[in-house]
Each structure stands twice: as C-alpha cells, then as structure tokens.
Amino acid sequence: MISLIICTRDAVALAAVSQNVAATIGIQYEVIAIDNKNGQYSICEAYNLGASKAKFGFLCFMHEDIRFHTQGWGAIVADLLADHTIGVLGITGGMWQVAAPAAWWGCGLSLCRENVLNVFEDGHTEMELHNPEGATLTDVAVVDGMWMCSRKSVWQEHPFDDRTFTDFHFYDVDYCTEIFSHNLRVCVTFCVLLEHHSRGSVNEMWVHNALKYQQKRRGQLPFGTVELAAAEAHHLELKALQEFAGRLIQGQFPRWLAAGYLGRCFMLGPFNRDNLWLAKQWLRKG
Template sequence: MISVIICSANSEELQSVRENIDQTIGVAYEIIAFDNGNAEKGICELYNQGAERAKFDNLVFMHEDIEMKTEHWGAKVLEVFAAHPNLGLMGIAGGGYKSVVPSSWYNADLEVNGGFYCNLIQGFKYSGREAFLDYRNAKNEKLTKVASIDGCWMATKKKIALANSFDQDLLKHFHAYDIDFSLAVGRQYDVAVTYEVLLSHFSEGNFSHNWEDEILKVHKKWSAVLPVNADGLDEKTLLRYERRAFRMYFEKQLDKGKTYHELMQICWHARKSRIFKGLKWYKMFVDLWRVWGKADNFE
C-alpha cells in the first residue's frame, strides 16, 4: 500500500499521470496531489504536508511529467524495502559521490569512473532532443547504494519522511530538495538506485539562477558532512579532483558575474569538509586565489 504525493503545476499532466499510476502500480494506493500552478508554495512545504496526510506507511514522491513503464511497480517497491531493512530512500537515478564542490546529485566535474547510476527513459522538454533509455549500472546490481538521488521519483517510508522533513524553511522553491533530503536520510539509512522500476521522465530539468542559489544553500547546510562517498573512492585522489573541480567551478561563476565576496563565502564553507582540514583548505584557497587574480571584478 502506497501513498503517492505530487506537487502539480499542470492539470492535464496530473490527470495523465493519475491514469498511468492506476494502470501500473498494482497495489492499493492513494494519490495526494497539490494544485500549485500558481507556485504559491515551495515543493518542500507541500511534500511535508503530503507526508503528514498519507494514510499508508510507504510513500512515493514524484513529478507529474512522468509515465511509469514497469507493471506492478508498487509491488516491487514494497518488495525491495522488505528485503533491505536499512533502506531509507530509493530513486531511479543517483550519484555515488556527492562532491564538496556545488553541483547537482552527481559528481561536479570530477574525473572519477562511474558514480552515475540510473534507469529511466530520459526526455528533453527544453532542448527538443530525442528521448532515450539511460541505463547506467556499472556494478551490475539490482540496487546500488548512492550518496543522493534525483527527485523526479523517490520512494521512502512515512516514518522516515516525518523524521527527516523536507527543509521548507531553507528551500522555498522547487530545487535541491532531493539532494537535501538524500543527505538527511543518508545519515541513518541507505540511499539507493533501483534498476527494477522503469519510467519515462519527459523533462531534463532547468538549471536556472534560482537552481544555483538553492544548491548553494544546501552545500552550506551540509558543508561539514560533504563529501558523501558511497562509492568508497580513494579520498586522497578525490582531494586532488575536488581542488581542480573548484577551480573550474569558480572560473565558470566568474564568467557568470559572481563577485569575489560571493565566491569567498563558498570557499569559506568548504573548509568544514573533512577532506579540506587544515593546510589542505589553505592550498585550495591559494589555487582559487590564482583564479581570482585573473578576474577583473573584485566587488
């Protein structure tokens, strides 16, 4: 039995996904849908309300621009959670390493092998590219532990969602909630990507200035916890990659008009990370100073 929670911005898409869920879920369910077409509330606030209202112990948070492809996928969700008692959060796409460098749920320009796991049919609402099956299962597993997952489809338990509520005070829009929730749940439970549920996601996402602002809030909040290294990668090597990724990130941000003060704040919060303790952070700061020294804008 599953409570499906949806923050809706399009009534036609909502109706379509309602019908799709009814045809494919295969278990008793309810849909808790919020009409948020005017964007009066952030997704975190509505997801928290949905979790509180849910009458079932198993929750699925999902976007409305989705078509579930797996028959009886609800039964599969229940089966996977029953077989993995420490599983707290499951998605269909995720990253095995969540970097200190601000990024989405996958690696931020780090030269690491793998680390990107997914099983979905990816559509392209904004670019117009042809949809394709994006299947990345480097470990050849049914369930892969990760650091964070994509928020287009997320399965969890009601007790976990209530104990690790979406941070509606920090995130008031529609971005970064999935990373924040993954990191919160991952403190006590496993976060994982399943390859036994397939869906079509019609949108590739929109990485706007608002998205960047929300990502920075999450990175500041979790600066003492990052990086999260579910892949068990060599952290000495990762330190070198992180330093280089920071240089690339700052160069891009300077090109976008970020100021010295704004970038310094990001650098300052990174000092809390375990891989940047002491002189390691100082060395990174020197690297970034060289980047800043090339900039014309030091406001």
C-alpha cells in the same frame, strides 16, 4: 499500500501521469496532488503537506512529467522499502557527494548510477543506464528527486527542510543527506524504468540553493558509499568547485562570492590550468 505525492502546476500533466500510474502500478495506491499552480508552496512545503495526508506506509514523491514503463512497479517498491535498512529509493543518483556546492552528478559519470529514459522536447529519447556492476539495487549517497520513495515513518523522523529550502532545488540532495547521516541506506533500483520529460535547469535559483546546502551540510561533506583515494576525492572536489566558480563568474553574482570559490580552487590546485582560465574570466568581467 503506496501514497503518491505530486506537487502539481499543470492539470493536463497531472491527469496524464495519474492515468499512467493507474495502468502500471499494480497495487493499491492513492494520489495526493498538491495544487501549486500559483506558486504558494515551496516543493518542500508541498511534499511535507502531502506526506502528512498520506494514509499508506509507503510514500512516493514524484514529478508530474514522468511515465512508468515497468508493469507492477508498486510491488517492487513495497518489497524494497520493507527492508528497514533502506531509507530512500530512487532511480538515478550519485555514490559520492563532494565537498563543494554540487548536485548528485557532481561525483562524475563513473560514480553515477542511473536507469531512466529521458524524453526531449523534439521527441527524441536517450536512455541513461549506468550500472557497471549489473546490479538490481545499488547503494548511493543521494538520488535525484524526480522520483524518490521512503517509508512514511522515515519521512516523519526526517521531513523535508522547508525552512532552508524555500525554492525548488536541492530538496532531494538535502533529504538524502539527512537520511544517510542517520545510517539509513539511500539506493537506486534498476528494476523500475520510467521516462522523464525534463532535464531540469541549473539556474540562479539552483546556485542559491547550492550555497544553502553547502552552508548547512559543510561539516558532513564529503560522504558516500565508496572508498576513494585521497587524490581522487581531491580531484572530484576541484572539478566541482571549478564548475561552481564558473557559474558564479558567468552569472549575476557578487564578485566577492566568485572570488571566494575561485580562491578555494587555487588552494586545491595552485597551478591548475583551468583555475588560471577561470581567473582570467573573473578579471575580464570586472
């Protein structure tokens, strides 16, 4: 019933997650592993290739560094995706996508909905559970791509954008944005628990893809599943812009690009202290 699509670079990790799936999924499935150890595919290309090979109607796009704790999670996914109002299902996401180059957590912790056990390199774990409503299913704007499920028919209409996103980051945010824009729900389930062995990285590639996403979706931002007062939306956008401008200033990016985003910060908060601090950092680096 479920086709699991994994872009793999590590045979040992693939074997481990495949063994975990076999012990927990509880329904008929297949694993479609796209070998990318040589980096010949972007993740969008790998996922589109894998989905095109899928024989089942439910697709699960997943990283190879996750492990499932919930027994019988496959039936839970199948039951949820049988609801044709749902286009994407994940386990962590944000309810508001800001009008700035930002990941799903750019909305701030209060608007994040999460149910994941993070496992760190030193072996310690941290449970990220943000579910103030005590819900089993919550509508969000976008979900994290560590684990995200769709019906094959949804993917066929809205495949991953492998022309714009030729690296790793923002494929998930863009996929959710596309589906949300076609009036399908993007949801986080609290009925499936998994552990994730990587916190990801916000690096130069992340910044470049954030810029690509911002350019592509400019006319659609912001959006979300909550009604925000204008002042709150303004505050979230300013915070996200400040964080992004800071990354540009500290990184190896053109000064004019950092200046442009710093200018947007000042337009939103002319006398904001954080803007003044960023401006000083920009001047010092020059």
